[in-house]
Amino acid sequence: MLEDITELPMFKNILDQAKALTVFIYSHHKTLTLMRNFTKKRDIVRQGVTKSASTFLTLQILMKKKTEIQNMFSSMELVEFEFSKVHGKFVYEIVQETGFWENVALCLKVFSPLIKVLRMVDIDKKPSMGFVFGEIMNARKAIRDVLGDCEKDYELIMDIISSKMKGKLDSCLHLTAYLLNPYYHYKDPNIQHDGEVMEAVLEFFDTIFHGDLEMQHQIINVELPKYKNKEGVFGRKLAAKACEVNDDDFDPANWWGTFGGSTPELRKIAMRVLSLTTSSSGCDRNRHTLKRAHMKKVNELTTTQMNNYIFVQFNLNLKLKYKKNKEKNMEVLLANDAKEAQEWLVDDDDDDDDEVELEMLWEADEVDYESDGHLQVPH
Template sequence: MFLRAINTEGISKTKEYIAEKMLAIIDEVGAQNVVQVITDNAANCRAAGIIVEQKHPHIFWTPCVVHTLNLALKNICASREIEDVLYTEFQWISEVIGDASMIKNFIMNHSMRLSMFNEQSNLKFLAIADTRFASAIVMLKRFIAIKDALSVMVVSEKWSAYREDNPRQAQFVKEKIVNDMWWDKVRYFLSFTEPIYTMIRAADTDKACLHLIYEMWDTMIEKVKSVIYRHEMKETHEESIFYSAVHDILVSRWTKSNTPFHCLAHSLNPKYYTDAWINEVPNRQAPHNDEEISEMRNTCFRRYFSGEELKKVKLQYANFSLFGNGFNSFDSLEDRSYMEPKMWWGIHGHSAPELKKLALKLLGQPTSSSCAERNWSTYGLIHSSLRNRKSDEYRCGPSAMWDVGADTFEADFEGGADFLEQADLSLDEPELEERLFEDLEALGLTEDAE
């Protein structure tokens, strides 16, 4: 639910200012109705979150997981320390991204070259802001999708005819596009970052996934390792300098963003105590056997409860984690593996009312603040000179009245809106985008039709 927007233009965003605004909203909706405050990872936001926690110990500040993952990608894509081992290992990535940006700009900034490209491809180049999450991945994914069109374009007679304005750059572009080794680097980069990108997409919603984040991080890191080791043709026990560099970045970012709140939510997922889940991955532990998770979980319990109530909740958790009294029925054990955690607690949590109440709160929590940020992008698409309410495009056509869809990972594919948002669609759904552009051309609504 969107509650309020505040214009902070010209105001210094100090920790005190941010905390003041947060606390005012918390008081308005009632502190008892607030479970967590999610912000990006900026120092002032972190400090503001601590102020909120000091006033309301039961409210946790949590950093946005999507921002955290994006910072990790930035470290991989643009290492700045020339003397550092990271720069040595990741330099080729910066070069590939730089080459792709140069190729895109060279074609898009010349009307004739852009026209030549459009003749070969139904997909368009993407103008992606650097501030967008995973911008390098999105750009290179599009390059793979339009590879054939680029290859045909640079070997055509027209390309040779219209290269006179900058023959050196034209030759550079052609050499890269016809170079199989360059494309191999692009594919390798996309391959080992795909688990990171997939996690960004899964977390970048207002869907409840806080209880999944701990596992998602571990699984994502293992998948990255698998891709890199397979590419380098190494056994898992061998050392990979490149993977070590990637691993250090990912673990560092996760360590900085991991909070007791994540650990408590992880601990309340009944699936994570089943033999099937534990045996799925070597050396995996149930939450109550993990020292770090247990310490952080107990920290949370002490913030939520005290005295006799704390003792009662600890006993309830012990029964829950050890399949004790109230949690040892056949149905309870069977349902842990496949039932949604929130539903499981609703059915089987009656013997632990205090823990059940806490579980139902945490298992319904998102983990990203970026879903709130889309209020601004959606507003900008609707209320702008491009979407004037008096224009014909607003009153008719495929985006009439602009039906905005639900903000979930599956929304575009489960009928979340009558029409897909073109701004989101063009990021990584080329097949759907191609069909959309064909429909627009049939209606005479594309730039070429003008």
């Protein structure tokens, strides 16, 4: 969704200008040194796990360092820099133009709701199946509010979101999880009257208990109405209080474990559905651990030794990860390399050899990263 949205003319133009700014700064060691002097050694390009994440994170830094960047381009050091005579005038006009920064802010407002969803599905703190559909609906509303006066613009974005959701994020599983998540149901009881949602719920239970009409009747006609109408324990103020905030501590599966006692069959299904993940990130991290382990020397190990080696490596990674999360709020969209951020560092017109050389540069041992995750480009 984010990649297609960034290709829309209204956003592509401003992103091209922002890339021209970062490429100009990173293309020569003198401009790079000057930028770091003004930003106190902070980089303005941040590498993300995807191309869209890199775009968003870099725009965030640009806005945060707006004053420093403008001061840099107004400084005598840059004016006297001979290289600035070639490309600097165009970039100088971009930086000093108020409209550029207003458009960057607009991009961030439009991208932020979908970035929130991306962060949610990629983080390991809690399962996200019960939140995907609801948060995308919230993202659509937030984007409409941002572009409220430009119906033509937000309709294009809504079409992109709908086309990407179709057949992938609007299945009967997603919609059933949406209804069974009390965070959304207690905020908007009208969800149960949505024809599309209820049709998806019927299809879901018909699939799970195919041919078992007694179980389908028990759940759909006996237990589900108690939840929908907030009867018994579901109607307690404590039940509503326990799901009114979607923070790190709220787990809808645990909520059902506490308040779903009067609907045992529905509770069992709800806890299973709401405990599902929606991202392959965890599997990818396992694969990377295995990939590092399958080296020539390690392949000489026995199966038992290999399993023990993987166990130690994976749990060591988990320990370090949780230690970092405890010490500092880490950005889940950050990547360990700059492959997805190359277009913010190198001009697209450069030949393939330059791109290969840059890619090798980031993979070399000489690349340095600051403690806060910002990349360091060797001079």
